[in-house]
Amino acid sequence: MSASSLPQHCPTPVELDDLELLLSGALAPLTGFNEPGSAVTLALPEGLKDLDAVELVDPEGLPLAIASQGAVTPLSHAQFGPFRSLYLTPAQVRQEYAGRTFVPVTDALTVGQLEKLADLGPLVLLALAGTGTPTLSSVGLIRATIAAAAHLPDAAVVVVPLAAHGDPEADHDLGVQVVGNYAQGDPVTGLTAVAADDLQAGYPEDIAEIVDFDRPGPGRQGLVLFFTGLSGSGKSTLARALMDKVLEQGERTITSLDGDVVRRNLSAGLTFSRSDRETNIRRIGWVAAEIARHGGVAICSPIAPFDETRQQVREMVEQAGGEFFLVHVATPLEECERRDRKGLYAKARRGEIPEFTGISSPYEEPEDPAVRVDTTGRSIESALQDVLDALARFGFLDLVSNPLTGNFPTTRTGDAR
Structure with missing residues (x-):
């Protein structure tokens, strides 16, 4: 069977990093996914799990490898991305x-660490x-490492896409394994924890600027304000009122990203089946995460009835470097x-009306x-104040509340169920 006739699957970002290391030999003696006791796994969706072979592609559809019972056969390699020329094989x-x-x-180097x-002579960072x-x-770390190399007499920078798998012990073991495959007997110097005097001395100015840009404070960080609740709970009303506050500031x-507006535009054609509703929320989450990636604020107010999908949105936002702020508008049915x-x-x-949230779904x-x-x-102002207080407590937004007149509307039309 040719690769072009195989079903395709785009792995998760962690799995794509693992695939790159597998194909480069950086994870040797591992040669594939799902080996016993290994944290390097590939989760295929239903319908692909029992197939003999699947073509793995990047998010743009570039074929990277064929996975067959966990083993991988290379087809191509990642070609794009910031600092791609620094991604070298062992x-x-x-x-x-x-x-x-x-x-x-794994972090920006301080003045003390650089000293x-x-x-130590010629280095590979x-x-x-x-x-x-x-x-x-990832990009911030690479930029900070390149800046650090400029402070050292003879240092080269090599980027290794070593992903975190959520198991500190397994990730440590993988790190030792990968670094050993790059060093292959040459000396390896681990950086000690940053001491108090290092913290006081801080970073060189050029590295400090990179860190400040990459780690903006809560008031500058991308933020997704995600309102969830039943149809008619008041979530869209609260979301609109909060948006007004931010604009006033x-x-x-x-x-x-109001649920109804998204339905008419981004998700036109989707039904109200569970599958399509989850697709709608994931679309909202992806757009919101991209807004947060670039330092903006996104306000979302879909019903979002399923916890698994809300968690997927949270993960998208956090992977984009943003903060996810979940508001449950818990007005009773x-x-x-x-x-x-x-x-x-x-x-x-x-x-x-089939599959209506709160009734038949x-x-x-x-x-x-x-x-x-x-x-x-409650009045809009009173309920909104709960949200404003929580935002201020978390340090995300500090908005002065101005009086709003009116109570929650007695009707809510068109709410995506």
């Missing part, structure tokens, strides 16, 4: 840098910049029905909201 590193001292780097490295790097973003760019003069709930109870209440608000019997 064999390439041996050819160019054999005999040097290898230094694994300790200066006398291995920037371990895979998905889930613990402090800086005039310090942040903001985008509204009875109150939501009372407000609905269009009779959508009544139609749902008569079976005229479940709403899974979030267990991890940043704030929970019940709008029953």
Whole structure:
């Protein structure tokens, strides 16, 4: 069977990093996914799990490898991405840098750390910049490592896409394995924890600028404000009121991703089946994450009834370097029905509207909201203040509340169920 006739699958960012290391030999003796006891795994979706072979592609559809029972056969290699020329295989590193001292780097280097490295001779700074790097973003870590190399007498930078798998012990073992495959007997110097005097001395000015850009404070960091609740709960009303506050402040760019507006544009053609509703929320999450990636604020107000999908959105946002702030508008079902003069709930109870959230389809209440608000019997201003207080407490937005008149509307039409 030719590769072009195989079903295709795009792995997760962590799996793509693992694939690159597998194909480069950096994970030797591992040669494939899902080997016993290994954290390097590939999760195929239903329908592909039992196939003999699957073609693995990057997010743009470039074929990278064939996976067959966990084993991988290379087809191509990653060709794009920031600093791609620094992503060398162990064999390439041996050819160019054999005999040097290898230094694994997972964070920006301080003045004190640079002073300790200066006398070690020619160095290779291995920037371990895979998905889930613990402090800086992958690109931020590479930039900071390049800047650090300029402070050392003879240092080269090599980027290694070593991803985090959520198991500190397994990730440590993988790190030792990968670094060993690059060094192959040459000295390896691990950086000690940053001491108090290092913290006081801080970073060189050029590295400090990179860190500040990559780790903006809460007031400058990308932020996704995600309102979830039943139809008629007041979430869209609260979201609009909050958007007005942010615009009045005039310090942040903001985008509204209201459930109904998204349905008419980004998700036109989707039904209200569970599968399509989850697709709709993931689309909202992807757009919101991209807004957060570039330092903006996104306000989303879909029903988002399923916890798994909300967690997927949270992960998208956090991987983009943004903060995810979940607001559960916990207005009870009875109150939501009372407000609905269009009779959508009544139609749902008569079976005229299938899979209506709260009636014939479940709403899974979030267990991890940043704030929970019940709008029953409250003015918009009063309920919004709960959200404003929580935002200020977390340090995300500090908005002065101006009086708003009116209560929550007694009708909510067109709410995506």
